[in-house]
Amino acid sequence: MSRLFRRGELKAALLDALDVAGPSNGYTIMQTLAEQIGESWQPSPGAVYPALLALEDTGLVRATDRNGSRVYELTAAGRQAAANLHGTLAAVATRARAAPPAPPTLGSVLDDFVAGVAGRNRAVDDESRQAIAAILDGARNNIERLIGKET
């Protein structure tokens, strides 16, 4: 997990997120956090779930089983704590936006290219396949030359 959150901030941000989103399951809470903070932080159940359990232990959050999913909501004490800690999530989001984004890698550029190709699942005949292979071969040579110059 990234070090974006300082000590205790994840729990405060979870209270903030639950205050905003209302009763929610783990994935929805994680999504709320991710939407508020942006792409520089990738939340994971391994980080969020223990923090929710800790909040449950301290009586700030209550969990209820609904349709096979555990739904978390703030208790009265949790609402009070959320009011006191209000703004933590916004502060973390501001910090995340101020952090320089990770530089793209060759792999990520290629992934973006592949994802952006229209008609990816369309079948191609032999002639088209050879033409595409020739274009890609040329592109690969150019890319390798470019990368070779940089390193």
Next chain:
Amino acid sequence: MDDFARAAFREAEAKQILRRRVFLLHLSVYLTTNLSLVVIWALTGAGYPWFVFPILGWGIGLVAHAVVAYLLSDPEEIVLRREQQRLAAGQDPPGHQA
């Protein structure tokens, strides 16, 4: 236990397995290197046993790594382990409503 909890347990388990595999890799490098040093010492006249120093020095680091890999846990892992014990005992955490 819902999907979210299962994903969290799987993630913690994967983290622990990775940590232990990295330690085992360290152990294999330690054994291979130090065995090579002993062989070199034996082939070069078996004089003063200098190979003991890297074995002991590096051994301290190896023991520290073993402690981190097998004995210490992140706070998140401690919370998850406690939850697993609770689930195994059929108890709910405080504040939980079925």
